[in-house]
Amino acid sequence: MAKQKIMFFDTTLRDGEQSPGASMNVEKKARIARQLEKLGVDVIEAGFPIASPGDFQAVKEISGIIEKSEVCALARSLPKDIQSAAKAVEGAKKPRIHVFLATSPIHMQFKLCKSKGEVVKQAVDSVKLARQYCNNVEFSPEDASRTEKEFLFDIIERAIDAGASTINIPDTVGYAMPAEYGALIRKVRERVPNIENAVISCHCHNDLGLAVANSLEAVKNGARQVECTINGIGERAGNAALEEIVMALQTRKDFFQEFEHSINTREIINSSRMVSELSGLFVQRNKAIVGKNAFAHSAGIHQDGLIKKKSTYEIISPQEIGLEETELVLGKHSGKHAIKNRLESFGIKITEQEAEAIFPKFKAMADEKKEVSNEELLALAKGIKSLI
């Protein structure tokens, strides 16, 4: 059976850039866009052109330099937004306009102050208007996970009729549970009569730490596009992290065997480091996949096991995401074997007797400093070698 492609829609430059304190200039955004293309993302959401002249400029610039990925601009369901988005992506090889409108009772009543009928009309008019400029239009019923089901199915059907070819189901406030969100995606697939004319997309936020779990559940239930960001940056607690979703698909091919994707995982660490550096948002040490500690093993038993066979404690080889090698942190939990091994990687062979001599000194240093650097270990070894 032919595999089904999961499209990666990266919104680092739009939702990610909405992270407090992450504002980036046009030049930085263009650098990130180039890296995203190298990473192999299918769609780059480059910005929200009506939001500011800088945002407009960034989308326009990125549209001019990207060859393979689609370049998408966000717009509220308002003519001035759609016209601005259309103008910003008009130079793109593969342009897309993403139109959104809130559909949950709380948003319609308190934010839009509109009835259901008015919201449906506005959505249909907006998709139609966007289609006049671009034949690739995505529609998002904002706050979909808190929208009344029947109303949601109805507005999706009409948006597809109006010309939307991607339907995004945002869990805007990060409220959904995985099983619940998966069931919602499945219901959209079952209950919207013309759904085969559109790709279902998921867009999950991490307020309860479930963005990646929800996205994977969506994929299992019929979503064929995932919206995500590098390092999981984004509004509030952030968006689903691209690197975590792709490495889950990759590492658990047995569980996700019906799917394929076009991400070059070896570009993950470069992408992560670039986004962290240019956005100023540092990655927490223990973050899955890209945190500094993600491949660092410190327990002695683990280090010993890894040296004998990598797969004892490592489910992903660091090379797969573009890292050089696993980092065994040398500290007070490390055993003699790990020390010998590290020294050997620097071309220093030590005897059993020398290892016995180094070990207490190493332990004393580790007790004081928590982590013993390669330089410090080399200095210890040289001291011992010259003594013996």
Ligand SMILES: [Zn+2]
């Ligand atoms: Zn969002």
